[in-house]
Amino acid sequence: MIDLHYWPTPNGHKITLFLEETGLPYTIHPVNISAGDQFKPDFLKIAPNNRMPAIVDHDPPGGGAPVSVFESGAILLYLAEKTGQFLPKDVRGRYQVLQWLFWQMGGLGPMAGQNHHFVQYAPEKIPYAMERYVKETNRLYGVLNRRLEGRDFIDDEGYSIADMAAYPWIVPHERQQQKLEDFPNLKRWFEAIKARPATERAYEKGKQVNTTPTVNENSRSVLFGQTAANVKA
Template sequence: MIDLHYWPTPNGHKITLFLEEAGLPYTIHPVDIGKGEQFRPEFLAIAPNNRMPAIVDHEPLGGGDPLSIFESGAILLYLAEKTGRFLPADTAGRYDAIQWLMWQMGGLGPMAGQNHHFNIYAPEKIPYAQDRYIRETARLYGVLDKRLADRDFIAGDYSIADMAAYPWIVPHEAQGQKLEDFPNLKRWFDAIAARPATAAAYAKGKAISDGSKPMTDEQRRNLFGTPPKN
């Protein structure tokens, strides 16, 4: 059994996508990041960077004591190795998927995250920052669109590279992007959205929080460490 410490954010969705696809038994332990639950000592014991998701595998690969892992990319790699799924076995294919996983972790996620922050959550609008991150998000969408020009998925068959990238494309409208401008990416996006495991993963997230309520000052402080705007 895997304990998943989770909140329905793009990084959280990555892990439920894998677990639903693989059919692994897991229990979700919500970590309400708006309430500051990511700072609780029991969570910091498994995720010292106070970010979710994190897992505790009670039947770890190789046996032994329960294994805790934080950082969504590391969790995806571990789950792929544990199950032997969603990561090619050959060296070239394996590192093709891994390099695109790293691309998401180092590029698409952080840049889209800044896009979200300055365009949705920032207490004051800074046009330079808004434009900067919208344009950088568009550039990264273009990189992915070009990659998908001659293939169905990012690295061969459906893999952890796709599971990592897809949740960051879901909020494309909020990022100032139109999928119609990226036809290869749109085809890929629609194919993943139609997978039953994707629907199941997002339904579980929505059951916990649909993100529809306005952000309070307390939530802003817990998420961003910033004082409320006067």
């Protein structure tokens, strides 16, 4: 059994996408990031960066004590290695997937996240910041669109953890001021993943956990106003 510490954000959805695809048994433990659950001492023992998602695997490969993993990319890699699914075993295929997983973790996610912040949530509109992140999001969409030319998925061998990492960050494309019609290969890929039964189940799980906006007037200081003083083991 896997305990999934989760809130329905793009990074949270990555993990439910994988778990629903594989059928691994798991239990969701909501981490209400709007209320500050990510700073609770018990959660910080699992996720010292005070960010969800995080998992605790009570049946790790090789047995022994439970294994905890934080950071969504690391979790996807752990689960892929645990199950032997959605990550090629040959060196070329494996690193083809891993480089695109790291591309998402280091590029698409952070840049789209800053796009969300300055376009949607910042208390004052800063034109330079808004333009900077909207344009960089657009560039990254173009990179992915080019990669998907002539391919059904990011990896040549098929659906992988690279797709699971990227897809949830494309879901809010309208909020990011992007038009999928401008990226035909990406749009085709997006619609194919959206139609997968596991994707539908994963996003339905998210709706069951939370149906209200994550960011509101009460949660702004919790989400955007923290310092090292808030990280307590």
